Every structure is written in C-alpha cells, then in structure tokens.
Amino acid sequence: MGRTAAILIARLIFAGVFAMAATFKFAGMADTAAYIAAAGFPVSLLLAWLAAIFEVTLVLAFLSGAFFSEAAxxxxxxxxxxxxxxxxxxxxxxxxxxxxxxxxxxxxxxxxLYAAVHGPGDVLAIRRGLVGRVAETRV
Incomplete structure (x- = not known):
C-alpha cells in the first residue's frame, strides 16, 4: 500500500510540475518566447509553443501511465x-x-531516471510503451 501511494504521489508531482510549466507558457507565450530568445535561441515563439505542447504531453503520460518510461x-x-x-x-x-x-x-x-526504470506502478496505469514492455518481460 505504501509503495503504491508513493508511486502515485510521485506521478502527481511530476505531472504537476510540468502542468504548471505549461500553464505559465500558455498564459504568457510572448514572455516565454522572450526568455528563450534572451538565452540565444532562434525562432523563440515556435520553441515556446513546442515546449508547452511537449509539457502537456508529459503531463498526460505521467497521469495515465501510458508510455511512462519513455516520457520520463x-x-x-x-x-x-x-x-x-x-x-x-x-x-x-x-x-x-x-x-x-x-x-x-x-x-x-x-x-x-528512477521513474523511467521503475515504471508507473500497477495502479491507475495504462501499461503501454516500448521501454515498459521490455522491462515487464524480464524475469
């Protein structure tokens, strides 16, 4: 029970961190683009949008467990x-x-890295993914 709770809490924390990051990006895309440009990257607005979309994708993977190891x-x-x-x-x-x-x-x-190796746990997890399948077949 404790292991399951710890894994679910960790997944929620991972999802929460990336959800906050994506929310801030969507709320201030121009500011995010300016920050990216200040770091010396070209096409900063495109990169800001790609980062926000990527972070939303990570949130979905961490919450669902689908492609969890790959996402981690x-x-x-x-x-x-x-x-x-x-x-x-x-x-x-x-x-x-x-x-x-x-x-x-x-x-x-x-x-x-630890999460990638150990996977999303057995509870509330869609067990899909390339890395996860390899780990599950190991004895």
Whole structure:
C-alpha cells in the first residue's frame, strides 16, 4: 500500500510540475518566447509553443501511465537541457541563485531516471510503451 501511494504521489508531482510549466507558457507565450530568445535561441515563439505542447504531453503520460518510461526519459533529457541552457555556468556570476536552480534540475533529473526504470506502478496505469514492455518481460 505504501509503495503504491508513493508511486502515485510521485506521478502527481511530476505531472504537476510540468502542468504548471505549461500553464505559465500558455498564459504568457510572448514572455516565454522572450526568455528563450534572451538565452540565444532562434525562432523563440515556435520553441515556446513546442515546449508547452511537449509539457502537456508529459503531463498526460505521467497521469495515465501510458508510455511512462519513455516520457520520463524524454523529460529527464529536457530537464538537463533546461538546466544547461537557462541556468548554466555562464549565468552564475551575474546571479548566484542560478546555481541553485541549476542544481535543482539535477535532483529532478535523478527522480525522472528512477521513474523511467521503475515504471508507473500497477495502479491507475495504462501499461503501454516500448521501454515498459521490455522491462515487464524480464524475469
């Protein structure tokens, strides 16, 4: 019972973090695009929309359990990309809080990797996915 509750809470936390991120992007797409452009990326408005849609897709995967391991791996790569692109070493001298943001991304990364390996659990999970099928057939 405790294991099931922990897994469901973790899935809700993952979904909640990405849902908040997507909500902020949709609520202020121009601001998100400006932030992306300030980091040096071209076509920032397109990237902002793609990021928001990607985050919604992650939310659906974390809530449903469908393609959970794949979503967790993609989310882990996305989180490391965000850490390096928006909170990396080039930003630490101007604002030391950026170092904290950078490190926080790595703890989230670790949790996503752990989730990718262990899957969505057995309760309230649509058991579909490429990685999940491989893990389920292992004895």
């Amino acid at each position: 791996l993609l989310a882990a790569a996305y989180v490391i990309f965000l850490a390096l692109s928006f909170h990396g070493p080039s930003r630490w001298q101007a604002n030391q809080a950026e170092f904290g943001f950078f490190v926080d991304h790595f703890t989230f990364f670790a949790g996503l």
